[in-house]
Amino acid sequence: MTAAAPSPEQDLPETFYLKDYTPFGFEVDSVELTFRLQPSATRVLSRIRFTPKPGAADPRFFLHGEKLTLISARIDGADVSPEITPEGLTCVTPDSSFLWEAEVEIDPAGNTALEGLYMSGGMYCTQCEAEGFRKITYYPDRPDVMSTFTVRIEGAENVLLSNGNPVSQGDGVAEWHDPWPKPAYLFALVAGDLVNHPDSFTTQSGKEVELNIWVRPGDEGKCSFGMQALKKSMAWDEEVYGLEYDLDIFNIVAVDDFNMGAMENKGLNIFNSSCVLASPETSTDANFERIEAIIAHEYFHNWTGNRITCRDWFQLCLKEGLTVFRDAQFTSDMRSASVKRISDVIDLRARQFPEDQGPLSHPVRPEQFQEINNFYTATIYEKGAEVIGMLKRLVGDAAYKQALELYFQRHDGQACTIEDWLKVFEDATGRDLSQFKLWYSQAGTPRLKVTDSFAEGTYKLTFEQTTAPTPGQDHKDPRVIPIAVGLLNDKGEEVQPTTMLEMTEGTQSFVFEGLGGKPVPSILREFSAPVILERDSSNAERAFLLAHDSDPFNRWEAGNALARESRISMITEGTSPDNAYLEALQKLVRDDDLDPAFRALILQPPSQSDIAQALFERGITPDPQKIHDAAETFALVLAQQLANSLPRLYAETTLEGGYAPDAISTGKRALNGRILALLTRLDGGDQASRQYYAADNMTQQFGALSCLMKAEKGGVQSAAFLSQWKEDRLVMDKWFALQVACAAPGQAAGVAADLTRHPLFTLKNPNRFRAVMGALSGNHAGFHHHSGAGYRLLADNLIALDAINPQTTARMCTAFQTWKRYDGARQDLIRQELQRIADQKGLSRDSNEMISRILNA
Numbered sequence: 002m003t004a005a006a007p008s009p010e011q012d013l014p015e016t017f018y019l020k021d022y023t024p025f026g027f028e029v030d031s032v033e034l035t036f037r038l039q040p041s042a043t044r045v046l047s048r049i050r051f052t053p054k055p056g057a058a059d060p061r062f063f064l065h066g067e068k069l070t071l072i073s074a075r076i077d078g079a080d081v082s083p084e085i086t087p088e089g090l091t092c093v094t095p096d097s098s099f100l101w102e103a104e105v106e107i108d109p110a111g112n113t114a115l116e117g118l119y120m121s122g123g124m125y126c127t128q129c130e131a132e133g134f135r136k137i138t139y140y141p142d143r144p145d146v147m148s149t150f151t152v153r154i155e156g157a158e159n160v161l162l163s164n165g166n167p168v169s170q171g172d173g174v175a176e177w178h179d180p181w182p183k184p185a186y187l188f189a190l191v192a193g194d195l196v197n198h199p200d201s202f203t204t205q206s207g208k209e210v211e212l213n214i215w216v217r218p219g220d221e222g223k224c225s226f227g228m229q230a231l232k233k234s235m236a237w238d239e240e241v242y243g244l245e246y247d248l249d250i251f252n253i254v255a256v257d258d259f260n261m262g263a264m265e266n267k268g269l270n271i272f273n274s275s276c277v278l279a280s281p282e283t284s285t286d287a288n289f290e291r292i293e294a295i296i297a298h299e300y301f302h303n304w305t306g307n308r309i310t311c312r313d314w315f316q317l318c319l320k321e322g323l324t325v326f327r328d329a330q331f332t333s334d335m336r337s338a339s340v341k342r343i344s345d346v347i348d349l350r351a352r353q354f355p356e357d358q359g360p361l362s363h364p365v366r367p368e369q370f371q372e373i374n375n376f377y378t379a380t381i382y383e384k385g386a387e388v389i390g391m392l393k394r395l396v397g398d399a400a401y402k403q404a405l406e407l408y409f410q411r412h413d414g415q416a417c418t419i420e421d422w423l424k425v426f427e428d429a430t431g432r433d434l435s436q437f438k439l440w441y442s443q444a445g446t447p448r449l450k451v452t453d454s455f456a457e458g459t460y461k462l463t464f465e466q467t468t469a470p471t472p473g474q475d476h477k478d479p480r481v482i483p484i485a486v487g488l489l490n491d492k493g494e495e496v497q498p499t500t501m502l503e504m505t506e507g508t509q510s511f512v513f514e515g516l517g518g519k520p521v522p523s524i525l526r527e528f529s530a531p532v533i534l535e536r537d538s539s540n541a542e543r544a545f546l547l548a549h550d551s552d553p554f555n556r557w558e559a560g561n562a563l564a565r566e567s568r569i570s571m572i573t574e575g576t577s578p579d580n581a582y583l584e585a586l587q588k589l590v591r592d593d594d595l596d597p598a599f600r601a602l603i604l605q606p607p608s609q610s611d612i613a614q615a616l617f618e619r620g621i622t623p624d625p626q627k628i629h630d631a632a633e634t635f636a637l638v639l640a641q642q643l644a645n646s647l648p649r650l651y652a653e654t655t656l657e658g659g660y661a662p663d664a665i666s667t668g669k670r671a672l673n674g675r676i677l678a679l680l681t682r683l684d685g686g687d688q689a690s691r692q693y694y695a696a697d698n699m700t701q702q703f704g705a706l707s708c709l710m711k712a713e714k715g716g717v718q719s720a721a722f723l724s725q726w727k728e729d730r731l732v733m734d735k736w737f738a739l740q741v742a743c744a745a746p747g748q749a750a751g752v753a754a755d756l757t758r759h760p761l762f763t764l765k766n767p768n769r770f771r772a773v774m775g776a777l778s779g780n781h782a783g784f785h786h787h788s789g790a791g792y793r794l795l796a797d798n799l800i801a802l803d804a805i806n807p808q809t810t811a812r813m814c815t816a817f818q819t820w821k822r823y824d825g826a827r828q829d830l831i832r833q834e835l836q837r838i839a840d841q842k843g844l845s846r847d848s849n850e851m852i853s854r855i856l857n858a
């Protein structure tokens with residue numbers, strides 16, 4: 002059956018365009034809010050002073066407001082009757098400054114969408130970015146409207162928090178004042194019976210700042226790592242960017258039910274508990290790393306996002322790209338820069354490249370949207386950070402520093418655009434960045450084709466860039482691409498250290514002179530631009546770079562390319578795993594001079610989805626089952642070839658003594674985990690079982706359980722794990738995800754379906770939903786099993802979740818974005834499911850936009 006896409010003339014949701022931007026016609030001089038908390042009937046009283054802007058382009062007094070019950074409204078003390086629509090209200094207002102007062106009623110307990118004010122595990126909390134504040138009270142809910150907020154909270158809970166500094170705390174009442182003007186999306190309120198993990202930080206100018214992490218009773222033992230990460234972030238931002246914290250207090254609150262990872266509300270960050278709570282017994286090394294990075298990210302937003310915010314949501318990358326870039330710099334400084342870079346590129350290729358080459362492709366600064374929540378994407382965040390990395394490579398470190406100083410000096414307290422951002426770089430460096438700006442306006446991943454020639458000591462590299470059409474953008478202009486290149490001679494010595502080539506034309510050549518022989522090029526070192534490099538390179542050359550390249554990223558890249566090519570010829574030609582590659586791998590794994598974390602990355606196989614994408618790009622329809630089988634065969638053959646060394650390698654990489662989440666120990670455990678996975682293919686799980694029972698930390702316990710489950714030997718341990726950890730929500734998320742991730746292709750959908758009937762499964766907790774459904778879409782051969790059971794199950798659950806939580810539903814729709822890669826039968830199955838979702842009565846605007854974009858590709 003082939004069904005049509007949703008018909009465009011029915012209930013077409015409104016589309017917003019960047020070109021339509023008009024400033025709000027009023028200044029908001031001050032905001033006073035009072036909250037009288039009741040689970041199902043919270044009253045919000047607002048007193049807001051507005052002053053009309055003379056000569057405003059849009060003089061309408063329009064306040065956003067959704068799902069609010071208006072009790073009363075007054076202007077300068079006199080009752081008014083505004084005109085109310087589902088989106089907000091309009092009202093006739095005086096010509097000069099006036100006081101707006103409103104009282105509304107909202108229902109936090111009934112708010113399962115987790116936007117605005119809602120309840121999670123008995124506590125009140127808020128999520129206002131992007132447009133949640135309009136579900137709290139009537140307000141010009143747009144980021145370019147900034148004001149100071151004073152907030153009074155009346156509630157029976159023992160902890161009552163809001164932004165800024167505390168003014169007074171009494172029995173059942175607290176008052177907060179935030180002196181820094183901010184947009185409403187940074188508003189936050191928390192009320193609950195909470196306990197804190199306190200600490201303090203003295204800023205470089207000598208100001209004492211009170212720090213707290215607030216959690217539910219019982220979680221107070223899981224805060225110290227997060228607190229250390231916060232203090233390190235505060236010190237790092239002073240040292241590297243000269244930026245100091247600006248309030249007397251900084252609060253972090255952990256919340257179980259949360260759509261995002263965390264939120265940078267001014268002075269009151271709210272975190273998904275999975276992104277802040279950590280202990281060696283319950284968290285893996287990956288959890289610790291992620292927590293450190295996210296705490297830093299949200300803290301860094303205090304300047305890049307809060308003090309300087311976005312003029313409108315089209316500029317989201319202004320704060321997100323820059324803050325992701327800053328948190329990556331922080332992680333590189335705290336841990337290993339090359340390991341961080343390689344991990345980021347793996348992530349970029351897994352999440353952003355498919356987005357950029359599929360139906361959801363959009364520019365880093367989009368020019369239109371229906372639902373802004375759908376644009377919290379890998380393109381805005383990760384590609385947005387890559388664009389800043391390129392800018393820094395092009396202008397150099399010193400000029401980057403100058404430009405950033407100018408940015409903070411010129412724009413502090415403002416709501417800015419990408420034009421403002423680029424202008425500070427132009428002013429600081431004298432460069433014309435108009436061509437560079439294409440990185441913000443043109444969607445799609447450029448392909449960079451490389452050819453070379455050598456004659457009489459002169460080596461010539463020629464690059465040709467092309468970008469395929471993306472939705473709404475057929476024509477692409479050549480971009481500025483920084484290409485970092487080094488040259489090696491045939492002994493593996495570097496004859497040309499890293500040079501930054503600046504490509505500006507569609508086709509361009511660069512020449513290196515005075516060489517003794519034809520060099521081996523190492524191109525796009527450190528992954529200097531987010532492009533796809535195309536070069537007819539031999540496996541011998543890749544093996545040479547894997548052995549000799551001085552650039553750690555390209556060294557890893559050479560190994561990654563070998564792994565991919567070997568896998569592809571196994572799939573398309575039925576060959577055995579490539580011997581030269583297997584030998585190179587064995588050498589590297591045993592090379593004690595190499596960082597264990599790097600060796601672990603070298604052993605990490607390309608993902609099955611990456612192989613599917615690589616096949617698709619070569620015009621070959623990927624068969625998920627064959628890709629899965631090749632991965633299994635490769636791992637078995639590698640394990641057999643390493644058989645003699647595995648027990649010794651395992652022993653050597655096993656750490657003695659207590660657990661510590663530092664970078665070196667983490668790297669060793671990562672390598673140890675890879676070795677155990679290979680060993681399990683040979684010993685039937687004996688070593689993994691011993692490790693499972695001996696483990697005193699989650700990394701080793703869960704690592705061992707994963708190996709056992711993949712070998713289908715983990716039934717007993719999985720049951721034991723469930724009974725040991727059933728009270729711990731975050732550990733149970735891991736258990737749920739693991740069941741699906743380890744299921745054989747034909748069983749994955751069935752396992753996931755059973756889990757949705759498990760007593761601990763709930764649609765109301767986004768983490769639990771993502772654990773099961775995210776693991777299903779991540780099990781490539783299982784999700785794409787020819788029966789279509791995976792597609793059907795995900796669609797069933799998206800339909801069920803949409804009525805409860807549109808935001809998380811819409812985000813999970815991306816599991817279908819690569820559907821055009823696959824064969825006609827699978828495409829038909831997916832199209833049916835997408836159509837079934839689209840046909841649901843009352844489908845949310847969020848999901849409707851995502852499904853239409855995916856279907857109409």
Ligand SMILES: [Zn+2]
Nearest residue numbers: 298302321324
């Ligand atoms: Zn952010």
